[in-house]
Amino acid sequence: MIIIDGKSYPYQPDTTVLEAVSQLGIQSDNMVLVVIDGRVMPWNQLDQELIQDGVEIRLLHIVSGG
Amino acid sequence: MWSTLNINMKNLTVSRVPFPDKYREMGGRGLIAQYMMDHVPPTCDPLGEENKLLICTTVFAGTNLTTAHRISIGGKSPLTGGIKESNAGGYAANLLAGQGIRMAVVEGLPDTDGLWLVHINAKGEVALEDATAYEGTNNYEFVDKMHEKYGKTIATISIGSAGERIHRIASIQISEFGEGYPSRAAARGGMGSVMGSKRLKAIVIEKPETRFEPEYADRETFKAVCTELNKVIATGAKADPFRNIGTIATIEATGLSGVLPVENFSGKLFPEYTEVGANKFLTNLASRGGRNKQICQPGCVVKCSNVYNDKEGNYLTSGFEYETIALFGPNCRISDLDVIARMDRICDDCGIDTIEVANAIAISMEMGKIPWGDGEAAIGLLQEIKDGTEFGQLLGNGCEVVGNALGCKRIPVVKHQGMAGYDPRNTKGTGITYATSPQGADHTAGLTLGRAMADTGRAAQGYASNKLQVAMAFADSMMCIFAFANCVPSMPLLADLMAGLYGGKPDITRVTGMGVKTLLTEKAYNKMAGMTEADDKIPEFFKTEASPATGSVFDVGDAELACILNF
Numbered sequence: 094m095i096i097i098d099g100k101s102y103p104y105q106p107d108t109t110v111l112e113a114v115s116q117l118g119i120q121s122d123n124m125v126l127v128v129i130d131g132r133v134m135p136w137n138q139l140d141q142e143l144i145q146d147g148v149e150i151r152l153l154h155i156v157s158g159g
Numbered sequence: 160m161w162s163t164l165n166i167n168m169k170n171l172t173v174s175r176v177p178f179p180d181k182y183r184e185m186g187g188r189g190l191i192a193q194y195m196m197d198h199v200p201p202t203c204d205p206l207g208e209e210n211k212l213l214i215c216t217t218v219f220a221g222t223n224l225t226t227a228h229r230i231s232i233g234g235k236s237p238l239t240g241g242i243k244e245s246n247a248g249g250y251a252a253n254l255l256a257g258q259g260i261r262m263a264v265v266e267g268l269p270d271t272d273g274l275w276l277v278h279i280n281a282k283g284e285v286a287l288e289d290a291t292a293y294e295g296t297n298n299y300e301f302v303d304k305m306h307e308k309y310g311k312t313i314a315t316i317s318i319g320s321a322g323e324r325i326h327r328i329a330s331i332q333i334s335e336f337g338e339g340y341p342s343r344a345a346a347r348g349g350m351g352s353v354m355g356s357k358r359l360k361a362i363v364i365e366k367p368e369t370r371f372e373p374e375y376a377d378r379e380t381f382k383a384v385c386t387e388l389n390k391v392i393a394t395g396a397k398a399d400p401f402r403n404i405g406t407i408a409t410i411e412a413t414g415l416s417g418v419l420p421v422e423n424f425s426g427k428l429f430p431e432y433t434e435v436g437a438n439k440f441l442t443n444l445a446s447r448g449g450r451n452k453q454i455c456q457p458g459c460v461v462k463c464s465n466v467y468n469d470k471e472g473n474y475l476t477s478g479f480e481y482e483t484i485a486l487f488g489p490n491c492r493i494s495d496l497d498v499i500a501r502m503d504r505i506c507d508d509c510g511i512d513t514i515e516v517a518n519a520i521a522i523s524m525e526m527g528k529i530p531w532g533d534g535e536a537a538i539g540l541l542q543e544i545k546d547g548t549e550f551g552q553l554l555g556n557g558c559e560v561v562g563n564a565l566g567c568k569r570i571p572v573v574k575h576q577g578m579a580g581y582d583p584r585n586t587k588g589t590g591i592t593y594a595t596s597p598q599g600a601d602h603t604a605g606l607t608l609g610r611a612m613a614d615t616g617r618a619a620q621g622y623a624s625n626k627l628q629v630a631m632a633f634a635d636s637m638m639c640i641f642a643f644a645n646c647v648p649s650m651p652l653l654a655d656l657m658a659g660l661y662g663g664k665p666d667i668t669r670v671t672g673m674g675v676k677t678l679l680t681e682k683a684y685n686k687m688a689g690m691t692e693a694d695d696k697i698p699e700f701f702k703t704e705a706s707p708a709t710g711s712v713f714d715v716g717d718a719e720l721a722c723i724l725n726f
Contacts, residue, residue, distance in 0.1 A: 098398075124410040124609035126437075133404070133437040135409050145193050153400040155412050155609065156644040 102110045104146040111139035119152060126153040161261040164285060166277055168357045169208070173277055174237045178261040183403045184661050186218035188244040188635035189673050190262060191233030192680040195242055201687035205237035205324060205349075205687045206356040212265040214316065214362070218637050218673075219656065221373040222381065225460045226639035228252035230316070234349035238327045238515075238557055239574040239599045240692075241685040243348035246603075246635055248464075248478075249333030250314035254364040258283055259371030269358050274323070275362040279639065281368045290360040295320055297355055297545070300331045304439070305363050310564040313341055317351065317361035319510030320545060322351035326555030328515040329355060332507055334669040335455040335464070335477065342478040343455055346512040349557075373660065381659030388652045393460035393657050395645030400437075401463035405451050407440045409580075410483040417585040417615070417708030418608065420490040422531065423521040424571045424582055426706025429489040435496045440467075440479075443496060448472045461641045467500050476504040482602070485580030486517035491524055491537060498534030505541045511555065516541065518558035518577035526565040574599035574690070583697055584706045584713050587619035591715055592628060594695045595723040597681035602628035603640060605631050605661035615711040620658060625723050633674035675726055682724060710711030 094100045108126060110111065119125055125156075127134045128151040134142060161178035168204070182190055191213050195201075203209035212234045219227035230252035255263070258279055269275075276290040293301055297319040305315055315334045322329035326725035329351025332341040345351075375381050396675030413419035414432035421429040433439065444451055444467065453464040455478065469475040479500055487499045506513045520537050523529055528550075529536035543551030553561050558577040562570035576599030583590025583670040588607025596604035605627035608614060634643035637653065646652070654665040685694075701713040 106467070123416050126404075126408060126411050128403070129443070133408070135411065135433070137415050137416060152398070153403055153408070154398055155400055155409065156395070158645075 094142055094147065098150070098152055099135050104144070109140050110142045110144055110150070113144050114139070114150065114152065117152075123130060124155045126155065140156060163551060164260050164277070164361065165264040166263060166265045166287065168265060168269050168275070168359060171269060171275070171287055173285050175260070175285060184218065184657070186220060186261070186636050187215055187229060187231040187246065187522060188233070188632060189218070189677040190215045190636065191231055191244045192242065192677045192684070194237070194262075195233065196680050196684055199235060201235070201684050202522065202607045202665045202689065203235060205235040205240070205353060208268050210235045210353060212350065212353045212357060212359075214263040214265070216256050216261055220261060221254065221371060221662065222385060222660065223389070223390055223458060224385050224638060224656065225458050226456065226642040227603050227637070228456045228458075229635075229639050230345065230352045232257075232331055232345040234350060234353045237635070238349040239576050241574060241599070241688050241690055242597060242681045243350060244346045244598065244635065245331070245345040247333045247345040248335070248345040248459075248639060249343035249380055250336040250339070250456060251316050251333045251362070251364060253336070254366060255455055257367045257370045258364060263362065265354065265357055266358065274310040275685070276359065277361060279362070279364045281365040283367060283543050284482055292554045293360055294323065298510055299508050301361065302334055302339055304310060309363065309365055309517050312366040313339070314364045315341060315361055316341070317341060317510070318354050319508055320547075321509045321511045321555055322355035323360070324547060324555065325352045325355045326511065326544070326552075327352050328512045328555060328557045330506075330510045330512050332510050336457055337454070338554065342476065342507050344478070344507060346513070346514065348599070351510050371510050375660055376662030378660045381656060384652050384655040384659060388649060388656070389460060389495050391649045391652070392642050392645045396461045399641075399645060401460065401641055402461055404437050404441065405465045405479070406463055406481040407479070407484055408437050410436050410485060412608065413485070413581065417706050417711070418581050419485055420578070420580055420582050421526045422492055423490060423569055424578070424701070426582060426584055426704065428708045428709055429492070431494040432489050433491045433497060435484050435488040439496055443467070453477070459639070459642070461639065461645065463641055469497065469500075476500050476507065479503055482580045483517065486514055487520070487537070489519045490517060490580075492532035493534045493537065494532070497535050498538065501538060502541060505538065505545065509545045510567050511544060514579055515557050516554060517575040518543070518571060519561040521553050522558055522562045522567045522570065525569065526567050528565065551594040563612050569698070571698060572600060573696050573697065576600045581606065582706065583701055584615070584711045585709055586614040586717060587617060587713060588614070588623040590697055590701070590713050591621055591624040591720065591723055593699050594720050595624065596628060597678065597685050603631060603635075604628055615709050617715065620715070621719055621723055628678060628724065629671060629674035631674070632677040633670055634679065636673055678724055679726065691715070692721055
């Protein structure tokens with residue numbers, strides 16, 4: 094299983110991070126930070142990184158700047 | 160009844176008078192705008208007798224609305240020559256409100272040499288005290304001395320040596336809640352020099368024995384709505400990178416898109432930004448006993464602040480923010496987060512705007528005074544400000560002064576104020592805000608990043624800037640803009656809060672109208688101060704030099720800029 098924002102999803106091998114978050118309608122977008130096991134993944138690498146079984150992903154939405 | 164604290168530096172008196180009813184439904188930025196229009200001649204000398212320094216709490220001061228205790232400091236800016244509102248978090252506004260003080264007005268210049276501070280004790284008694292013993296004392300040492308004298312349940316509003324020397328980019332530092340570090344900066348526009356010109360070192364506020372309670376038109380409704388809105392903001396904040404990481408998270412949005420300034424706004428990319436990015440920050444915090452998710456004022460549910468320690472695990476700085484990191488970092492080609500943290504500490508200590516001085520250092524590098532990327536040399540320049548050397552005096556007066564002195568053609572200022580950490584070619588709406596905001600190149604006045612179509616395109620950028628400038632103008636009258644960003648879906652609740660506190664019907668135009676009125680008042684003030692449409696301009700090099708990262712130039716024309724704030 095993988096966890097995205099606290100919800101569990103089946104693990105599918107050979108799935109990129111981008112493919113995994115795209116299931117939730119998230120586009121590759123620099124205003125959404127993808128945090129994988131506590132580390133921010135640069136958004137231009139999302140389609141290169143394969144997810145691992147048991148990974149925890151959080152999606153953080155930038156709403157302001159400062 | 161709320162009070163105004165009148166601090167008369169000519170007569171050397173301090174007194175509490177009733178807060179004028181005409182300003183009843185005003186606070187923060189809106190209050191500063193109207194008070195300036197009513198009482199401060201727009202053509203006055205910003206460092207002269209007629210300018211006033213205004214220290215204001217928000218429209219919701221004294222209530223439990225999260226982040227209602229932002230502090231707004233304003234006056235005529237010696238940097239921009241126009242109206243300025245500079246705000247910060249920290250503990251001071253909470254204690255001012257607890258003391259029943261809605262605003263402080265500092266006026267006049269002393270006839271004699273000296274330095275003073277205002278002390279408000281736990282009983283609410285106010286006194287103007289001799290502060291010559293603290294002359295030349297920078298903010299960290301000053302706060303330590305105040306803690307020794309009055310204990311730790313105080314708040315301080317203070318200037319360091321930069322303000323005492325009347326440097327035009329001097330900040331006013333506010334102590335944060337908790338440890339009391341003087342790390343919250345009312346930084347933009349040189350309000351520290353206005354305070355220094357009046358020879359006021361600090362305002363020291365003790366926690367009141369009995370906390371002042373505002374009068375509510377409908378207390379029960381207010382409290383119910385406040386609870387609901389606080390929950391909305393807290394829920395939004397859970398998914399906000401500012402809560403989970405800190406404002407440094409912004410670099411993950413700007414670092415790959417050309418928005419992050421690099422090498423004096425060259426428009427290039429800086430792959431080493433990851434060395435000063437979110438992951439490095441979190442690693443350093445975790446391995447050194449630092450902390451994020453910190454509050455700077457009681458009751459904040461956003462919790463964006465942090466404590467950053469050095470390699471030995473000792474406190475180095477706090478309130479370590481994106482703007483400082485972006486502009487001392489990639490914009491100077493510095494890729495060492497610890498070096499930047501030391502610079503942040505120096506700036507908070509001597510009381511100087513990090514955005515402005517970081518731009519000045521980048522210009523110094525461009526003109527060969529020190530090498531690009533040389534962090535120790537950059538720290539050496541900051542030390543020159545502290546030491547008051549000839550070049551330090553230039554640096555202390557801003558990046559335009561430094562640029563002109565060194566013959567630099569690429570000076571990133573609007574209304575003489577240095578740009579924040581967003582390249583206007585690659586976030587054009589933000590560039591429009593820089594150009595048209597009465598506050599000068601101020602990102603907090605209306606950052607459009609990610610808000611309207613493509614940031615490098617032109618579609619809807621003017622619209623986004625207009626809407627955000629209105630929103631920020633009323634948000635800066637009410638609360639922290641980070642909390643506001645998380646309450647936007649429930650914005651009508653702000654109208655309910657206004658009605659619950661001040662009476663009348665819940666009407667959202669009462670809220671949005673506050674923003675429009677503030678902007679129009681500020682624009683009118685600036686016009687009377689002598690500003691024209693010629694001041695609403697982005698520097699030429701942004702229009703002619705394409706960003707190598709994106710190929711984009713700032714191509715919003717003057718005619719379009721002239722329409723942005725025509726309501």
